[in-house]
Amino acid sequence: MSFLKQFSTKIKVAAFSLIIATGSLTLMSFDDGTDNYFEISKNLDIFATLFREVNMYYVDETNPGDMMKTAIDGMLEDLDPYTNYIPESEIEDHRFMTTGQYGGIGALVRQKGDYIYISEPYEGKPAQKAGLQAGDALLEVDGKSVKGKNTADVVKMLKGVPNTKVNIKVKREGTEDALSFSVMREEIKINNVPYYGMIDDKTGYIKLTGFTDDAGKEVKDALAELKSKYNAQSVILDLRDNPGGLLREAINISNVFCEKGQEVVSTRGKVKEWDKSYKALNAPVDTEIPLVVLVSRGSASASEIVSGTMQDLDRGVIVGQRSFGKGLVQTTRPLSYNAQVKITTSKYYIPSGRCIQALDYTHRNDDGSVGKVPDSLITPFKTKNGRVVYDGGGVNPDFKTPIHKYSQILQSLVLKSLIFDYATQYKLKHPSIVAAKDFKLTDAEYDEFVAWLADKEYDYTTKSEDLLKQLKSVAEKEKYFDAAAIEFTALKDKMTHDKKSDLYKFKVEIQEFLESEIVSRYYYQKGKIENGFKYDVEVKEALAILGDKARYNGILNGKVKQENPPSDTGDDTDSDEEDTPPQKKNK
Numbered sequence: 001m002s003f004l005k006q007f008s009t010k011i012k013v014a015a016f017s018l019i020i021a022t023g024s025l026t027l028m029s030f031d032d033g034t035d036n037y038f039e040i041s042k043n044l045d046i047f048a049t050l051f052r053e054v055n056m057y058y059v060d061e062t063n064p065g066d067m068m069k070t071a072i073d074g075m076l077e078d079l080d081p082y083t084n085y086i087p088e089s090e091i092e093d094h095r096f097m098t099t100g101q102y103g104g105i106g107a108l109v110r111q112k113g114d115y116i117y118i119s120e121p122y123e124g125k126p127a128q129k130a131g132l133q134a135g136d137a138l139l140e141v142d143g144k145s146v147k148g149k150n151t152a153d154v155v156k157m158l159k160g161v162p163n164t165k166v167n168i169k170v171k172r173e174g175t176e177d178a179l180s181f182s183v184m185r186e187e188i189k190i191n192n193v194p195y196y197g198m199i200d201d202k203t204g205y206i207k208l209t210g211f212t213d214d215a216g217k218e219v220k221d222a223l224a225e226l227k228s229k230y231n232a233q234s235v236i237l238d239l240r241d242n243p244g245g246l247l248r249e250a251i252n253i254s255n256v257f258c259e260k261g262q263e264v265v266s267t268r269g270k271v272k273e274w275d276k277s278y279k280a281l282n283a284p285v286d287t288e289i290p291l292v293v294l295v296s297r298g299s300a301s302a303s304e305i306v307s308g309t310m311q312d313l314d315r316g317v318i319v320g321q322r323s324f325g326k327g328l329v330q331t332t333r334p335l336s337y338n339a340q341v342k343i344t345t346s347k348y349y350i351p352s353g354r355c356i357q358a359l360d361y362t363h364r365n366d367d368g369s370v371g372k373v374p375d376s377l378i379t380p381f382k383t384k385n386g387r388v389v390y391d392g393g394g395v396n397p398d399f400k401t402p403i404h405k406y407s408q409i410l411q412s413l414v415l416k417s418l419i420f421d422y423a424t425q426y427k428l429k430h431p432s433i434v435a436a437k438d439f440k441l442t443d444a445e446y447d448e449f450v451a452w453l454a455d456k457e458y459d460y461t462t463k464s465e466d467l468l469k470q471l472k473s474v475a476e477k478e479k480y481f482d483a484a485a486i487e488f489t490a491l492k493d494k495m496t497h498d499k500k501s502d503l504y505k506f507k508v509e510i511q512e513f514l515e516s517e518i519v520s521r522y523y524y525q526k527g528k529i530e531n532g533f534k535y536d537v538e539v540k541e542a543l544a545i546l547g548d549k550a551r552y553n554g555i556l557n558g559k560v561k562q563e564n565p566p567s568d569t570g571d572d573t574d575s576d577e578e579d580t581p582p583q584k585k586n587k
Contacts, residue, residue, distance in 0.1 A: 047071075080344055080361040082330050088338040098246060100190040100212035104159040105166065105183045107132065112417045114147050115139075116154045118170070119420065122188070123524040130183045132170065134521055135424030139178055140169040162187045174428045192249075195529045196222035197230075199539065203546055204232035207529055208253070211245025211302040216252020223256060223285045234290040234546040236539065237306075240320060244301025247278070247329060247348070254309045255280035257316070259287055262351075264309050267329050269346030274331075290552055291316030292542040295395060297403070300324035304356050305348065308395045312351040314385040314556045318397040319542050325358025325394035352381040354391035387558045398555050399545065401537050407506040409499065410513060412460040413453075419510075422449055423517040436519045436527030440534075441511055449514060450503050462497050508535075 051071075055062050065087075072085045086094050096102045106125025109116050115137040121128035138146050141157040158166060168181045192215035196206045204226035206219060219237075226232035244250075247265070254264045258280055266277040293307045293316050304323050310316040331345040347355050359370050373392035380388050390396065413419050433439050441449075472488060475481035481488065503510065512535045519527040533539055545552050554560035 076341075080328065082326075082328055082342065083344050084342045086332075086340040086342060091338065091340070094332075094340070098212060100192065100210060102159060102188050103162045103185050104188050105130075105132075105168075105185060106188045107158075109138075109151055109154060109158075110417070110420070111151050112420075116146060116149065116151055117420075120520060120525065122190075123526070125188060126183045126186050128524075130181045132168070132181055132183070133172065133427075135420070135427070136170040136172050136179075138168065138170055140167075142167050160185050173424050191218060192245075193218040193222050195526045196226060197530070198226065198232065199236070199533060199543065202233045203543060204230065204235040205238065205539070206235065207238045208303075209242055211242070211249040211253075213246070213249070215245065215249035216256065219253045220256050220285055223289075227286065227289070232289070234292075236292050236294060236542045236546075237316075238294045238539075239299045239303040239307055240294050240296040240538070241298035242300075242303040243298065243324075244303055244326065247302065247305070250302035250305040251278050251280065252282075253306050255282050256285045257287060257289075257291060257310065258284060258313055260284065262313070264351065265305050266349045267346040268349065269329075271345070274345060287315075290546050290549075292546055293318050294538045294542060295320040295323045295397060297321050297324060299395075300326045301328075304395050305350060308350040308354075308356055311389060311395060311398065312354075312381075312383050314383050314387065317399065317542075317545055317552060317555050318395060319399045319545065320397050320401055320538050321403055322396050322400070323356070323394040325356055325392075327355040327357030352383055352389055354379070354381040354389060356391060356394050358393045385557050387556075399541060401541055404509075404537070406509055407502065408460040408462050409458075409497075409502040409506055410510050412458045413510065414513065416456070416458045418453065418456055418458055419514050419517050422452060422514065423521055425452070426518050427521040433519070433522055435530075436523040437530040437533065439515060439519050439531055441515055441518075446507065446511060446514075450500065453499075453503070459499070460497070465497065468492055 051064075051067070054067070055064055069085065069087060076083045076085060092102070105127040106122040107118050107127035108120040108122075110119040111117075117138070118127065118132050118134055118136045120134055121132050138154060140146060141154065144157070146154050146157065158168075160166060162185050164185050166183050166185060168183060169178050170181070171178055190210070190212070192210045192212055193206060193208055196204065199205045204223070206222045206226075208215065208219060223232075223235060226235065247267075251264045255262075258264070260280050260283055262280045264278050264280055266275070268275045291310065293310050295303065295307050295318060299307065299320075300323065304326065307318055307323065311318050327347050327349075328344045329346045329348050330342045332340050332342050335341055347357060349355050358372055360373050361370055364370055378390050378392040380390055383389055468488075468491070472481060475484065475488075512532070515531055516528045519531040523530070545555070551560055
């Protein structure tokens with residue numbers, strides 16, 4: 001019984017501590033005329049006693065830590081996707097998301113069957129320097145078999161303190177015996193700007209994939225070099241699928257293109273003392289160079305601050321699809337036992353005064369689902385030049401491009417890792433290839449790929465086939481099918497997919513992915529970006545706009561109207577003040 005008494009006492013002390021800790025929070029609410037102290041203390045006491053009773057009397061052994069994590073996650077899930085509990089065990093992952101740094105070997109991995117494969121070693125990082133290649137199947141890490149383990153398990157084994165060694169054994173295509181590597185871990189910094197360069201004689205291009213520490217400096221340095229070394233006379237800033245990151249870096253990046261002292265964003269929340277206006281603090285690199293910013297449905301948060309600010313100030317033309325629409329700011333607060341909580345504390349407003357938050361988490365539907373901000377509440381605002389822009393739904397591009405929907409056969413080839421596997425085979429047969437931007441598969445080489453697929457499993461169901469299946473089911477229930485069975489069978493025969501035929505019907509998009517994967521084996525991430533320019537619809541449109549000065553200026557002064565229909569707001573993405581890209585399997 002002494003154990004039960006001690007446990008009960010600890011729980012009561014913890015509950016009392018929680019109540020005391022909330023006192024300062026509830027004091028903030030007094031100014032609003034709302035006294036929540038009793039409700040908070042009552043519910044904390046209920047929770048503490050429930051937690052104690054379940055842990056003491058539940059029929060099986062419980063794990064208090066797991067139970068508490070589940071309870072906290074469930075509570076916060078009711079608020080929004082960005083308010084999260086970060087236990088001490090996940091602090092390192094959180095640090096990577098905000099700094100882009102971790103201790104490891106510097107590679108992406110993927111799972112296929114029972115094995116984890118190196119999918120992309122980062123150029124110049126330990127894995128690549130040690131000789132590991134994309135396509136290597138991991139057999140052992142520090143003498144322990146990794147067969148059957150998932151990526152999370154292998155990630156933990158590969159990560160570690162910088163300047164410590166990890167021994168890796170792999171199976172490589174084309175070799176009979178396993179290969180062993182001793183890799184010295186380093187402090188890996190994932191660059192926010194993985195690539196910048198010239199697309200043509202006049203146009204520079206900067207790819208920005210994150211907003212972790214030093215993102216602003218990376219963009220600043222890239223633009224300065226494009227101007228001084230290559231005499232860039234215009235620039236494309238690519239924010240597509242960039243889910244955001246640190247608020248301060250969004251301000252620093254905007255500052256690269258706008259005057260010192262210009263307000264970039266302001267934040268407003270429940271705690272009025274925390275409301276703040278953020279201005280550009282430094283001298284810009286260039287406030288005049290023609291600029292096109294590329295966005296997509298996956299561009300969120302800090303990406304929307306930069307693109308929205310450029311639009312509101314009429315500083316650049318926005319090209320792509322309507323961005324995600326996340327106008328919420330998160331702040332990380334410390335908790336006991338080295339845990340943290342990331343809380344949505346405010347909304348942000350860009351220079352025109354609009355907030356681009358698309359989903360209304362405050363007013364949920366009866367079923368608990370979240371809806372978009374209704375049209376009746378969407379408000380017009382004006383840019384610096386008087387163009388009308390709107391709040392409540394992301395950044396709407398000045399020139400919209402269509403959303404490309406990839407074929408079922410391409411999705412199947414990617415998910416089954418067949419494009420990945422063929423690139424491995426191709427590298428074995430071709431020690432070198434031409435420059436990344438010039439590489440293109442010949443028709444004969446594509447035919448070889450088709451022949452290689454002949455005995456591979458990658459079946460799929462087209463949308464037409466799905467609809468036919470549904471039609472048959474409904475017709476049978478309504479007893480119409482028998483009368484139309486012959487016609488239905490004939491239609492099914494015509495619409496049933498033929499894999500070989502589809503490989504040529506969708507050759508262009510399949511070849512784009514195949515070339516990208518092959519090029520990455522020789523020129524890594526930079527090569528993939530360069531090779532993709534020839535297929536890139538948004539880049540081509542950006543070049544056309546930048547190449548027509550009258551059109552560019554006409555868009556910014558409102559004389560050239562947008563002719564494309566609006567595109568949909570994208571799906572969920574990550575957060576802002578402390579938010580970062582969805583974590584890849586970085587080692």
